[in-house]
Amino acid sequence: TGVTADAAAGAPGQTDRAAAAARLNLLVPQPVLVRPSATAPYRITPATAVWVPAGSAEARAVGEQLAGLLRRSTGYPLPVWEKPAGSVAAIGPGIELRLAGLAGLGDEGYQLDAAPGGVVIRAAAPAGLFHGVQTLRQLLPPAAESDRRQPGPWLVPAGHVVDHPRYAYRGAMLDVARHFFGVADVEHYIDEISLYKINYLLHLSDDQGWRIAIDGWPRLASYGGGTEVGGGPGGYYTQGQFRQLVAYARAHFVTIVPEIDGPGHTNAALASYAELNCDGVAPPRYTGIDVGFSSLCVSKPVTYTFLRDVLDQLARLSPGPYLHIGGDEAHSTRAADYATFEGRELPIVADTGKAAMAWHDIAKVNPPTSTVLEFWGTTGSDQPTAAAAARGNRVVMAPANRAYLDQKYDPSTRLGLNWAGYIEERDAYDWDPGSYLGGVTGPSVLGVEAPLWSETLVTMANIEYLAFPRLPAIAELGWSPRATHDWNSFAERLGAQGPMWTVMGINFHASPQVPWA
């Protein structure tokens, strides 16, 4: 009996059950522990409810997201009900999200149990419930992700999953400066990255565009935001729109880390305000793809007034712990000036109450140990970064020849650049953020990031083509225990994501290295 015949008969058959059981071993990122059980699967039916703990608006919102998603494809009512506080009795039939302390799983960890009577996801905090729900989405048939009613049956394989992240920081920087992407696109990307338990995002300014309205400096957005690579119209977020993005990210347990790059990568700001230039002359706006030609004026007091205004406002708009201040490729700033500049900017960040994040170029000025360094190099050694790690700075690993989503897969890839090399799926997966960089191991590693620079990207489909399937590889490096690292296992589990991406309309690169289901 095939899937269609089973579904038509109304009862799940052997094929559906076997497919469900298989899905338990096809998760990305691989959980810490997966134990299948021999019992029948749980079947979502018209009687299924989603239960949430009383008194947590955040947990309730996670339940509403799940119910909303599954109502579209199942056509079932899937009401969201609060479970009375203190009640321990089994309830059902349903999917229960339960807030409960679980030793050693942290705020992002969760435990998922599926049995014929229902599914329970337990976590210490709403973030863990959210991540557990992402796992549940992969346990259901791909058709569950459809926005139209599908036949089912909706089987969740019986089993036990215990899970928590290897690293706290799992980023997916999106460059909205080289080409501007509006709120709807960024929200769509948040949907896609959060399915893989990515939790940090966003690059907001560069030579080609300034993308956030700043009170007191209106020309940054209105003029500096008014173009992009290739000369298109560009755009920017009002502070209201930025708040909307922050809230949307937060509802997906993603933290926005706004990046305002400096002293280089600043032509859009320099073009907007003549006084920011040492010679007092504003350069024209820039729509090419060179790097390293612009610099804020290190000696002028107005430079720091400008930075304080920008960073103060961004700090108030962003609830996360970090402000990213760039610091990369300052080829037009003399070394002594670079040190002076960072020596003035880092205390401004500290005054906002946030910790600074910066590209690892900043390691050479001995930033305070609270500064998180983002490593974008392509070799396994960098003396200043290793020295900073030895002093106590933490490092996010984004080696360009492994983690840069903007690099081409191979010479035939039409989008992207190739200065760091070609990155096929296995290159993106087969490295260890915990030992890649000499002297930066163990607790020095805060996590990973998969930057997506947008020099060549114009549409959401362009973004998806470079991010999928490499983003899930970096997500797994950031989440899964090192002991589970195995290319063959990953390739098979990744291949099983294909049908779901097709249902979701994700324009992915069908890497020839992956056995697509």
Ligand code: TNX
């Ligand atoms: C280098 S690596 C950059 C970006 C470019 C990218 C293109 C780094 C911190 N800066 O400005 O967009 O290469 O791949």
